[in-house]
Each structure stands twice: as C-alpha cells, then as structure tokens.
Amino acid sequence: MKRCISVAAVLCCLSVVNTTAHSEESSPQTLADLIANRTANEARTGRMQFLLTNKRGQERRRTARMFHTDRNDATRVAIYFTAPANLEETAFLSVDAKHDDSDESWLYLPATERVRRLPSSDRGDYFMGTDLTYGDIKDNFKFSPSDWEFENCDQRLMRLPHLPCLQGVAKSNEIIRETGYSRFVAAIDTDTAFPIGIDYFDGQGQPLKQVTVSEQKQIGGAWTAIAFELKNHQSGHTTRIHFEEMRQLNDLSDDVFAADALEYGIPEI
Amino acid sequence: MSQLLRLLAVCSMTLPAGHAASSVSSELQFWSAHTVRNNDQVIKRFSIESRLKQKLSRRWQVQGTLALEHAHDDVGLGTVDTYDRQAKPLVSGGDTRLELRQLVLRYRKGKTSFSLGRQTFAWGVIDGYRVTDRLDPVRRRDFVFTEQKPERIPRWSARLRTTLEGYRVDLALIADSTVSQLPKQDSALLPTASRFTGGLPFSPAFEPSIELQTGRQSLTGAIKVSRRLRSGMDAAVLAFRGPDTEPVLAHRSGRVLLTFPKRTLLGGYLQQSLGDQVVRAEVAYLPDQRVNTGGGLGQERVRRWIAGVGADRWLAGKWFVLGQMTYDRIFSTNNRAVRPKEDVLATLRLQRRFLNDRGELKFESVNDLRKGDGYFASSLKWSFRQNIDLLAGGEWIYGADSGIFGQFEQQSRVWLKARIRI
Numbered sequence: 001m002k003r004c005i006s007v008a009a010v011l012c013c014l015s016v017v018n019t020t021a022h023s024e025e026s027s028p029q030t031l032a033d034l035i036a037n038r039t040a041n042e043a044r045t046g047r048m049q050f051l052l053t054n055k056r057g058q059e060r061r062r063t064a065r066m067f068h069t070d071r072n073d074a075t076r077v078a079i080y081f082t083a084p085a086n087l088e089e090t091a092f093l094s095v096d097a098k099h100d101d102s103d104e105s106w107l108y109l110p111a112t113e114r115v116r117r118l119p120s121s122d123r124g125d126y127f128m129g130t131d132l133t134y135g136d137i138k139d140n141f142k143f144s145p146s147d148w149e150f151e152n153c154d155q156r157l158m159r160l161p162h163l164p165c166l167q168g169v170a171k172s173n174e175i176i177r178e179t180g181y182s183r184f185v186a187a188i189d190t191d192t193a194f195p196i197g198i199d200y201f202d203g204q205g206q207p208l209k210q211v212t213v214s215e216q217k218q219i220g221g222a223w224t225a226i227a228f229e230l231k232n233h234q235s236g237h238t239t240r241i242h243f244e245e246m247r248q249l250n251d252l253s254d255d256v257f258a259a260d261a262l263e264y265g266i267p268e269i
Numbered sequence: 270m271s272q273l274l275r276l277l278a279v280c281s282m283t284l285p286a287g288h289a290a291s292s293v294s295s296e297l298q299f300w301s302a303h304t305v306r307n308n309d310q311v312i313k314r315f316s317i318e319s320r321l322k323q324k325l326s327r328r329w330q331v332q333g334t335l336a337l338e339h340a341h342d343d344v345g346l347g348t349v350d351t352y353d354r355q356a357k358p359l360v361s362g363g364d365t366r367l368e369l370r371q372l373v374l375r376y377r378k379g380k381t382s383f384s385l386g387r388q389t390f391a392w393g394v395i396d397g398y399r400v401t402d403r404l405d406p407v408r409r410r411d412f413v414f415t416e417q418k419p420e421r422i423p424r425w426s427a428r429l430r431t432t433l434e435g436y437r438v439d440l441a442l443i444a445d446s447t448v449s450q451l452p453k454q455d456s457a458l459l460p461t462a463s464r465f466t467g468g469l470p471f472s473p474a475f476e477p478s479i480e481l482q483t484g485r486q487s488l489t490g491a492i493k494v495s496r497r498l499r500s501g502m503d504a505a506v507l508a509f510r511g512p513d514t515e516p517v518l519a520h521r522s523g524r525v526l527l528t529f530p531k532r533t534l535l536g537g538y539l540q541q542s543l544g545d546q547v548v549r550a551e552v553a554y555l556p557d558q559r560v561n562t563g564g565g566l567g568q569e570r571v572r573r574w575i576a577g578v579g580a581d582r583w584l585a586g587k588w589f590v591l592g593q594m595t596y597d598r599i600f601s602t603n604n605r606a607v608r609p610k611e612d613v614l615a616t617l618r619l620q621r622r623f624l625n626d627r628g629e630l631k632f633e634s635v636n637d638l639r640k641g642d643g644y645f646a647s648s649l650k651w652s653f654r655q656n657i658d659l660l661a662g663g664e665w666i667y668g669a670d671s672g673i674f675g676q677f678e679q680q681s682r683v684w685l686k687a688r689i690r691i
Contacts, residue, residue: 085294085690113391129626
C-alpha cells in the first residue's frame with residue numbers, strides 16, 4: 001500500500017514538474033520569440049499550385065513560379081503565373097521595405113504588354129483572388145511584435161488543444177485596418193517553430209479565416225510550409241496551396257526582382 | 270522570304286503541346302454588339318487566337334500568335350492596305366482573315382535581351398492616350414471602343430535591351446512600314462469629322478489611297494534610357510524617328526492619298542509611388558509633325574507638344590480608380606490647321622473585382638474638355654468557369670459630329686462577349 005502511495009506521489013510530482021515545464025515553454029512571449037527566431041531562407045523558389053474552391057464547390061486551379069527573398073532592407077516576392085491560359089505570363093512583384101514606407105507593387109499583364117506600377121495594396125487585401133492576403137505573404141507564418149500583443153490563449157478557441165497555443169491581439173485600430181485582423185489564435189508546432197493552425201478574427205471579433213498547415217519540410221535548413229489551406233468563414237471560399245520543387249537559392253541577385261524583368265517571364269536560375 | 274517566314278510561323282503553331290518547354294493556348298471569342306438607337310447588330314465577330322511559346326534552349330525561345338477572325342457585320346475587320354507587304358495577313362478575303370499577330374525569337378542572358386521578329390513596343394506610362402507611346406501602329410477598326418487600348422500591331426523589328434551602369438537601355442530598329450489600321454470605307458465606325466478627312470466634307474465616295482513609305486524611308490530607329498532614381502522615382506527619356514503611324518492627307522495627280530511622312534519624337538516620363546497612390550507624368554515633343562491645313566488638302570509642318578499626368582489609387586471598398594488628363598497642342602504659324610490647336614482629354618476609370626476575382630465591374634469616362642464630347646463605358650465580366658468568361662457592357666457616346674467621339678454618337682451600343690480558353 002505504502003509502495004502504491006509512493007508511486008502515486010512520484011507520478012504526481014512528475015506531473016507537477018511536467019506541467020510547470022510545459023507552462024514555461026508555452027508562455028506567450030516564449031512562443032512568439034520561438035516563431036520570430038525561426039530560421040528562414042534568405043532566398044527560395046518553388047512552383048505554387050493553387051486550388052480555389054467557392055462555397056458552391058466550384059474549383060479553379062492556378063499554377064505559378066514563386067521567388068522570395070527576405071533581406072535586411074526588404075521582403076521581395078515575384079510570382080509568375082503559368083496556368084491557366086488567361087493568367088499565363090501574368091507576373092506580380094512586391095517589394096516591402098522594412099525601414100520606411102517605400103513599398104512597391106508591379107504587375108505585368110500580357111494583354112497590355114506593359115509592366116505597370118501599382119499603388120501598394122493594404123496588407124489586408126487579398127492576393128489575385130486567393131484567400132491569402134498581401135500581409136500573409138509578407139509575414140511568412142510569423143507574427144510581428146510591432147503588430148501584436150501576445151497573450152495566453154482563450155481555451156475555448158483552441159482548435160488543436162494538444163499543441164501549445166499563442167494568441168495575439170492587434171496593438172491598435174490602425175493595425176486592424178491594415179491587416180483586416182483584430183486577433184489570432186495559433187497552435188504551435190514547437191519542434192519546427194511553425195504555427196500550424198491559425199484562426200483569424202475580423203475587426204468585429206468575428207471568425208474570419210482559418211489557416212491549416214498540413215505539410216512542412218526543411219528547405220536548406222529552414223522549416224517551410226509546403227502545403228496549407230486557407231478557409232474564409234465569411235465567404236465560404238477556400239484556397240489550398242501546395243509547393244513543389246521548393247529549394248533554397250544562394251546569392252540570388254536582386255536583378256530577379258527588377259520590375260522590367262517581369263516582362264521576360266520566369267528567370268533562369 | 271516573307272512567305273518562308275509565314276510558313277515557319279504557321280508550322281511553329283502546330284508544334285506538339287506536350288514538349289516540356291513549350292506552352293500552347295487558344296482563345297475563342299464571340300462578340301455581338303447592337304446600337305442603342307435602332308438596335309442594328311453592328312458587330313458580329315468570331316475569333317480564335319492561338320499562342321505558342323517554345324523554349325529552344327536555356328537562353329533562346331520563340332513566341333508566336335496566330336489569329337483567325339470572321340466578321341459579318343457593319344464594322345468589319347478593317348483595311349489591310351495599311352500593312353507593309355511583308356506583314357500582310359496570311360489570308361484576307363471578305364469577312365475572314367488569318368493573321369500572324371506576333372512571331373519573336375528571343376535571346377536572354379542576365380540583364381541583356383535581344384529579340385527579333387514581329388513585336389510591339391509599349392513605351393510610356395500614361396494609359397489609353399498615347400503621349401510617347403507612338404512607336405506601334407494600332408487597330409482603328411473599332412476606333413477606341415475596345416477592352417485594351419490601344420490594340421497594338423506588331424512590326425518586323427530588332428530590339429536590344431540591356432543595363433549599363435544602372436541605366437536601362439532599350440534600342441529598336443523597325444523595318445516595317447505598317448501604319449495604324451483604318452476601318453473599311455463602309456464601316457459604321459469610319460471617322461467622318463473633318464479633322465480626320467483633311468478638312469474635306471465627308472462623303473461615302475471619299476476613298477483615299479494609302480501610300481506607305483518604302484525602302485530606307487520606311488525604317489524607324491528608337492532609343493529609350495530609363496533609370497530608378499534614389500527617391501524611388503522611375504524616370505525615362507526616349508527618342509525615335511521614322512514614318513508617322515497616323516496619316517496626313519495629300520492631293521497628288523488628281524488622287525487623294527493618305528501619306529505617312531517621317532517625324533521625330535523626343536520625350537520622357539516620370540513615375541512615383543506616393544503613399545497609397547502612383548502618380549505619372551509624361552511629355553512628348555514632335556518638332557516636325559505634319560498636319561493638314563484647310564483648303565485643298567494643304568500641309569504644314571508644325572511643332573507639337575503632348576503631355577499627360579495621371580494618378581491611380583485604391584479607394585474604400587477595394588475600388589481601383591485612375592484619373593488622367595492629357596494635353597495635345599500644335600504650334601502652327603498660319604493657324605489654318607484642320608485639327609484644333611489644342612485637345613484636352615480627361616479620363617476617369619473605376620474598377621472593382623469581387624467574389625475572389627470571379628467578377629469584375631468597370632466604368633470609364635473619357636471627355637474632350639474643349640469640345641464637350643466623349644463617351645461613358647461600363648462592363649461586367651464574370652468568370653463562369655475556369656476557362657469561360659462572359660462579358661456584358663456598353664458605350665454611350667455623345668457630342669457634336671465634329672468631335673473626336675461625337676462623330677460616332679449614332680453608334681452608342683450594348684454588347685455581349687463570350688470567351689473560351691483551351
């Protein structure tokens with residue numbers, strides 16, 4: 001009997017120790033730092049497969065080649081559509097400056113035969129008919145401390161309760177206006193420092209969008225989302241994105257992100 | 270030689286799509302338009318356009334577009350007399366036409382690209398109204414009532430683009446005397462305003478011949494140098510000299526001719542992002558522009574300035590708005606030019622996409638502020654399936670008969686288009 005009590009006591013202690021450890025490991029700031037410090041490729045490329053489904057189940061597919069760099073001065077993304085036929089050769093470039101507001105967006109439409117400079121979109125604007133916002137692309141599954149106040153999760157909102165959870169509340173109304181999000185709740189895979197299930201809420205606090213990462217892969221030593229789904233609760237529209245041939249690029253020249261180059265088509269790397 | 274090139278082009282269009290580095294796509298379009306005033310079906314046009322892109326090696330690729338069109342209506346497909354002999358449609362009979370729209374062999378290495386073939390040069394930053402964007406001839410069979418403005422006509426040419434010390438250099442040599450395509454004589458969109466008839470009163474019997482430049486006179490040389498300035502502003506200067514793509518009328522040996530004398534254009538533009546908007550300014554100077562003067566199809570060489578400013582931005586509700594003003598002025602010594610001394614055009618365009626880009630709504634208003642004529646256009650596009658678009662729209666044209674747009678007042682219309690991509 002004594003022995004049983006001892007075992008129970010040890011188990012109990014272990015349980016307390018474990019809970020304490022889990023709690024420390026999962027404190028909001030610790031989780032936020034873990035994600036923010038996640039190693040990212042400076043430059044990478046991959047083929048993107050989009051599957052867009054509306055609430056009636058009608059599907060549209062798109063294929064594009066993506067180039068992405070994340071450097072000290074700016075985040076640059078170039079996307080060259082290769083299918084379907086009406087989007088073929090359409091190319092989009094965005095340069096998001098990190099230290100000032102000199103953001104740039106460029107679009108090449110083969111029908112106009114001209115590379116056109118566009119007014120920069122709000123971070124909350126949706127990209128080319130998908131459920132991905134320009135802000136989502138720029139943030140790359142990270143949560144900027146300048147945008148969010150990190151908190152403990154509201155347990156009722158946790159979609160994946162077996163995983164540590166991070167909640168962010170927009171720091172200001174300006175951030176809500178820019179991003180379209182007032183709050184998020186994210187389930188974190190601490191092994192990869194990736195938020196693999198994120199629920200976003202709109203300015204009125206209503207559920208807006210659900211992001212689910214279904215496949216991660218190490219590309220050049222950095223964990224990258226290879227397959228993920230974005231479901232808009234309000235429109236019923238879903239976007240599934242799958243990357244193929246994803247690879248890290250060493251010494252990728254900024255020339256790849258020159259606006260004039262969009263007209264030439266996919267750069268040879 | 271031209272027959273050989275055409276044959277090669279047609280053969281290239283039939284290359285198998287299964288090749289790893291090739292892409293072939295086709296688009297079928299049906300367009301029907303009825304005038305608002307008397308419900309005449311003025312446009313009944315069917316077209317198939319096939320595009321091929323073939324990678325020949327890491328650095329070389331060939332790209333071509335072949336278009337088959339059939340029209341049985343009051344507008345028609347436009348004249349082919351304005352095409353250079355080497356650039357005429359492969360088949361052009363009655364209501365049907367098979368045309369090689371584009372055929373370009375391109376080499377690219379790093380920052381340098383060289384292309385040879387039938388191609389276009391979309392220079393300038395102002396939309397719709399051509400300030401410096403005057404290298405390409407354009408289709409005028411639908412005047413300006415088209416989705417894309419302008420509808421460019423490619424010409425046989427060589428082009429070199431490279432970067433030198435941060436300056437982007439674009440050089441072109443065009444060896445093709447094709448000029449802007451005109452509507453046929455019996456077209457509902459044949460210009461009748463006196464500024465387009467050399468000052469002569471319009472009559473259905475008025476049928477000038479077209480006199481294209483030949484030999485060395487048909488060559489056009491062009492250069493554009495552009496650079497990103499430290500402030501983030503894009504700046505460019507450009508110059509070209511060659512036959513005008515727009516006609517000036519002449520009277521010779523008892524015949525009325527549309528002639529295309531050489532002219533020079535010097536110009537430049539600036540483009541800058543300012544917060545959530547992009548602003549643009551563009552200017553062109555033509556020191557030797559020929560214009561018609563009143564009385565017996567006289568001609569005068571005048572100085573011409575064209576300038577344009579514009580801005581576009583996102584508005585609340587995800588509306589995209591473009592506002593633009595262009596000013597086109599000639600400096601005539603005897604003040605007898607048939608065209609007005611000044612044209613001032615204002616453009617306002619609003620467009621919005623909705624339901625994840627399945628639908629697009631567009632409104633456009635273009636006004637000649639001097640004459641008070643113009644048009645208002647609207648359209649709705651709906652992507653019915655992945656590869657099918659349905660479009661509906663219309664143009665309401667207003668103003669006096671002598672105006673750029675007012676001359677087509679009777680042609681206000683509504684239309685439907687269906688587009689299928691394969």
